[in-house]
Amino acid sequence: MEIPETPTAHTRPAALDVAVVMRRERLHGPSSHWQPWRWTLDAVLPDEPGFGEEPRLMDDHEGEQHWLHPGFKVELFRDEAEGYHLNATAPAPCWFVLWRMEEEASLASEPIPRPVVVTLSYYEAGRWLDAQETVEQVPAPQEVVDWLRAFVQEHYMIEPKRRKRPESFRPLVDRFGNAASVSTEKKRGRGAGDV
Numbered sequence: 374m375e376i377p378e379t380p381t382a383h384t385r386p387a388a389l390d391v392a393v394v395m396r397r398e399r400l401h402g403p404s405s406h407w408q409p410w411r412w413t414l415d416a417v418l419p420d421e422p423g424f425g426e427e428p429r430l431m432d433d434h435e436g437e438q439h440w441l442h443p444g445f446k447v448e449l450f451r452d453e454a455e456g457y458h459l460n461a462t463a464p465a466p467c468w469f470v471l472w473r474m475e476e477e478a479s480l481a482s483e484p485i486p487r488p489v490v491v492t493l494s495y496y497e498a499g500r501w502l503d504a505q506e507t508v509e510q511v512p513a514p515q516e517v518v519d520w521l522r523a524f525v526q527e528h529y530m531i532e533p534k535r536r537k538r539p540e541s542f543r544p545l546v547d548r549f550g551n552a553a554s555v556s557t558e559k560k561r562g563r564g565a566g567d568v
Contacts, residue, residue, distance in 0.1 A: 387524060389517070390420040392443040393470055393488040399437060412486045414509035415439060417468040428480055428487070445491045449521070454529035456496030461525050466518045467510040469498035493521050 396415035400408060424443035431439040447468075449457065460466050469492050475484035492498060493513065501508045513521070547553045 387520070388446050388448040389520075391445045391447055391468075391491055392418050392420045392424050392441055393445060393472075393491060394418065394431070395440045395442065395472065395486045395488065397436070397438040397440075397485075399435075410436065412472075412474070414470050414472065414488075414511055417470065417491060417511055417513070420444065428485075430481070440485055442488045445488065447491050447493060449493070449524045451528045453494045453497060454525060456494035456499075457521055458525045458529045459495035460493055461518065461522045463495070466493075466513050466521065468493065468513050468517075469495075469501075469508055469510050471498075471501045471506050471508050473507065493517075 394415040394417075395412055397410050397412050400411055420443050424441060426444055428440055428442045431441050470488050471490050472486045472488045474486050478484050498508050498510070
């Protein structure tokens with residue numbers, strides 16, 4: 374995979390052109406009565422001109438299929454540096470791919486999964502999952518991990534931890550957020566215990 378130089382303050386974001394391979398595999402066991410196949414992310418590869426621009430069936434062996442989806446760009450942005458840092462320092466850094474099933478079949482006799490976006494940001498993948506999207510991951514090759522780590526080293530600044538102020542120094546407020554006061558003076562007047 375040809376890796377671009379990491380961006381500096383005066384250049385555009387670094388980017389890689391990639392293709393996604395989705396795999397249809399046979400299920401075994403009790404659940405296969407209701408759903409004999411499932412789709413899963415198989416690989417993220419360097420995009421090549423020979424892949425073309427449209428998804429295509431790479432192979433179909435006894436119903437197990439591999440579909441190639443070319444034309445994805447993975448860009449690195451400085452405001453996502455912490456998400457890249459979390460991925461780059463993980464035991465197994467990976468690609469994250471958001472994909473959706475087609476509503477209606479367009480390329481095959483039945484709907485196939487369509488990758489939507491590819492990223493290396495742990496936080497971006499987390500936001501997709503929070504939005505109830507389908508996100509899968511596959512390991513990233515070492516040259517991509519090295520490129521990602523170089524970007525993180527140049528652009529990620531660890532925020533210093535701030536000391537938390539003790540609770541005893543917090544201002545007193547009532548349940549409506551208004552300032553409250555505490556008095557140690559003895560109450561005077563009717564009903565205050567004076568006779």
